[in-house]
Amino acid sequence: AQRVTQPEKLLSVFKGAPVELKCNYSYSGSPELFWYVQYSRQRLQLLLRHISRESIKGFTADLNKGETSFHLKKPFAQEEDSAMYYCALSQGGSEKLVFGKGTKLTVNP
Amino acid sequence: DSGVTQTPKHLITATGQRVTLRCSPRSGDLSVYWYQQSLDQGLQFLIHYYNGEERAKGNILERFSAQQFPDLHSELNLSSLELGDSALYFCASSVGTSGMETQYFGPGTRLLVL
Numbered sequence: 001a002q003r004v005t006q007p008e009k010l011l012s013v014f015k016g017a018p019v020e021l022k023c024n025y026s027y028s029g030s031p032e033l034f035w036y037v038q039y040s041r042q043r044l045q046l047l048l049r050h051i052s053r054e055s056i057k058g059f060t061a062d063l064n065k066g067e068t069s070f071h072l073k074k075p076f077a078q079e080e081d082s083a084m085y086y087c088a089l090s091q092g093g094s095e096k097l098v099f100g101k102g103t104k105l106t107v108n109p
Numbered sequence: 110d111s112g113v114t115q116t117p118k119h120l121i122t123a124t125g126q127r128v129t130l131r132c133s134p135r136s137g138d139l140s141v142y143w144y145q146q147s148l149d150q151g152l153q154f155l156i157h158y159y160n161g162e163e164r165a166k167g168n169i170l171e172r173f174s175a176q177q178f179p180d181l182h183s184e185l186n187l188s189s190l191e192l193g194d195s196a197l198y199f200c201a202s203s204v205g206t207s208g209m210e211t212q213y214f215g216p217g218t219r220l221l222v223l
Contacts, residue, residue, distance in 0.1 A: 097142075
């Protein structure tokens, strides 16, 4: 069964510090992986996905199939990055997203 | 707003009752997904419809049902409500069904069962 694990419920860093939000998955095939973000009082929105290999708002994520991880990183955190972050997995050919339980990131001034 | 819309925003009801949550997808999107978000279970996929037909089912209880209408809006029906059904219910939409597409989420309906 597919599973997404985000080991940290809460993560707190200072502005300007590097940040890494961890995501591990279990899936035997070739997954599609996503990071979704939910800012305060806003709807859930896509931040980035591994197939596009792009950097959004300074965030990047690399799929490591050996470690079955898809950690989200940003070298210099900003206060506006404070939000709830969800890692999600979709198996190829399937439409549903399997979400991790989320990590609440707080960037302190 | 051409994004995903959901009504109502909030719903308070009693155990044993039945409610209907409504979702309108983004213009042009044929797929609608329903998710339940609770404190202990996180975001869980319930069901997916594509162009009026059910495509995938997740952890959806038998007391719950959904449909997608010809105008592509979708309704999630929750019956014989229990306290544990209190949660945030999200709808999302996407263009197709490839699994690699971005899903666009609505603001959610917060259901409280008393």
